[in-house]
Amino acid sequence: MNRTVARKFGSNVNRLRIPWRQPFSNDAVPISSTSNAANLEKESEDLRYDIAIVGGGMVGLALACSLATRPLTKHLTVAIIDSNLALRRKHFIEKEVHPDPRVSTVTPATISFFKDIGAWQYVEQHRHAYFDKMQVWDYTGLGYTKYNARDANKEVLGCVVENKVLLSSLLSRLQDTDFQKKIYPSRLTSMSILPNSSSLEVDSTLSVTASFTHGRLAKLELEDGNSLYAKLVVGADGGKSRVRELAGFRTTGWNYSQNAIICTVEHAVENHCAWQRFLPAGPIALLPIGDKFSNIVWTMNPKESSEFKSMSEDDFLKALNYALDHGYGPHPTSSLLGNADIFSWLKGVVSRSANDCFEIPPKVVKLASERMAFPLSLRHANDYASNRVVLIGDAAHTVHPLAGQGVNLGFGDASTLSSVISEGIAVGTDIGEILLLKKYEADRKPTNVMMMAVLDGFQKAYTVDFGPLNILRAAAFHGAHYISPLKKSIISYASGEQRLPLLS
């Protein structure tokens, strides 16, 4: 065997590592005759990966973990490109006293996904807070809804976890498996995908040039000068995705003229309920994070947000309590028209938590972190997949935080993509092939678009302060509060277990 074949043999066995694969037989000899090709191959064979995940955030790492746990994909080689050096340090979480204000609410569907990929055990070792109750009301005082996990025969409605805990749990899980991954602490500068083979010319001389050696791969160039090749490029690099930009995906969307302020606060008592109140300028949410701490997500218009961000702590705390309590409007009365008599004809349908009275959220006594503000927008990529490139997470879609769904949609994307890749490998498909990636898109796009439409609908419904509309919203609150099947359906949909709202 000549050296080129021997090298290819070596690289093939190491790189791809398919357990049931027979190395080259003696019959066939690959055609790579020119010395130029051999030199190029020597340089670049170590830089060939099956999948390049651009963006080592929560969704990108979740995809890597999911691939690491599936039997058909755990032999794949993966490059993770992220300029956040913290990725390289295995235990970068110090048990800080105060929780970080960047948190995510994970739905039960996401929790079971994390359990499947083996990362939830690491989350449970750090701070996390399950909650089983939720109360939603608005400033008009005309109605409220209380959700209880028992209404849908579940134990929890969700769990609030700091983003850095999720990230480190996924990373720990990844380090524990013997998944072949390499982390590139750099930023992506350019990407080129060689043209589709349909434009191959039938040349009578089979000369192998550089473009043919790498003809089936995407080439990625990084800021620190490295370049690598991959069969599939996954864009998991967030709302301002570079992969999406380089691959030429068009997006649809608009900016909400709203900013969100986030911070951590402390109470005098424990809090196990999630609270959300819709105010004229936007909703304010109070989410328990554990140890008497809670996380605040307050949506408001940009001018107010800069005021609130810069005002003193005491003023801010007063404003917070005002917003959560009786600011902007009255408390809803526990029963608008008598003790739910109006629904008594729906006997058996009235939910158990219908008798729960309206409660005032716990008072905020201390501010436990700095206040951060960021603008909100809705953005959706028109396509999620093209030749050798696929988008997941915020790179594909960004939504309003009002229902805590954003990252959960991203985890759903990661789960679906890894199962589609696994199915493709089972029948020997080239994982960068567009028809395979379109299967992922066909599965996730309707779900994501539906959720975005629902959230956008809520956001728009609350921007208008108009009498009849207020009553309509109040009626919706009442309906959701008292009618059990509707409440169950809403909880199922928000938990990620149901694909379409209102249809069981």
Next chain:
Amino acid sequence: MSSLKLLSQLRWFRFLPRNLSNFRLFSDVSEPQINIDPKYNNMFNKASSTPSSLKEPELAKFSAIADTWWDSEGPFKPLHKMNPTRLAFIRSTLCRHFGPFEGLRIIDVGCGGGILSEPLARMGAIVTGIDAVEKNIKIARLHADLDPTTSTIEYDCTTAEKLVDEQRQFDAVIALEVIEHVADPAQFCKSLAALTVQDGASVVSTINRSMRSYATAIVAAEYLLQWLPKGTHQWSSFLTPEELTMILKRASIDVKEMAGFVYNPLTGRWSLSDDISVNFIAFGTKEN
């Protein structure tokens, strides 16, 4: 019962106007030899007097669109979309018969641009692909060389009959969507059987000759939806599952499993099913 049905079909057939000068005979009586038009001789690497079971107009048809084999959106899109489903059947039947794919010698007869050969090679088999159209083999070779896992595929511009002459044998012989383009299906099946080792496997897929397939594969696919160029298929060349089973049996291949492919227009996906009224695939083993 089924043979009676077959005989009655044969009688009916004789009265239909035909494009072909010969008609299908399912007896063992040897048929007149078909000679290849000399102008196509340069397509074949070796000159041989062995008659090919291929039809000339079919070769010309495929030559014309050879460059578009690997364009997922091009004229071969239906084949690309059907591919994972075909592979699922092949994988499950071959694995049940042989075990894991490693070391398995498979020949893809009528490989075209290599759409089937490449996934089989990625799954670990030792693949040989043959096709009568030189352009297809060139495209297949170029495309397979772009990936180290598929560059081991051996491609040859030849026919099944020529390989039989060379006494080549394979563990599994796969001929998908070929037999409907062949002039003499019975002879073709005999060649496939000769290429298979004892207790090896043969997989053949084609389109059923039924009213439904006329409506779907000819009228809908070629004229209404324009998935396939007009004239790709001729309804009279289709075989029913019973006919295919019989000619394979005559060639010592015992059909063990059969499945159909159905297309769901809402999801745009193909799936395996028991419905063999349009596209179907048969798996058989070679017996003594």
